[in-house]
Amino acid sequence: QVQLVESGGGLVQPGGSLRLSCAASGIIFSLYHMGWYRQAPGKQRELVASITPSGDTNYAVKGRFTISRDNAKNTVYLQMNSLKPEDTAVYYCNAMLRLQVYWGKGTQVTVSS
Secondary structure, X not given: OOEEEEEOOEEEOOOOOEEEEEEEEOOOHHHOEEEEXXXXXXXXXXXXXXXXXXXXXXXXXXXXXXEEEEOOOOEEEEEEOOOOXXXXXXXXXXXXXXXXXXXXXXXXXXXXX
16 A cells, blocks of 8 residues: 655744655655645645656755655655745645656645744
8 A cells, every 4th residue: 555644744934944754655665756746725736846766856946945855764855945925835745657646645834923
């Protein structure tokens, strides 16, 4: 059974930082493209960042967020700095390999003073 379990969300003040983690099980993690998506209330889910099996990265949010992976721990991370209120959303972990796509249940990030 494939599981993607996100953690690390919470309430943070504007300008603060959070690090999200996504622990994967039930897949050969090192083969999968991993991504972080987010969905704000009333909006569509959107890509935040992705990372290939070899570590190449792609960002929709440039300059403030960093995605990384630890294949030994089957975990992908999202370091978020200089957070803004508009970053408030549920953040989802995604694993993709060819036609296989898996999603976590999400972790809430709220940026507010």
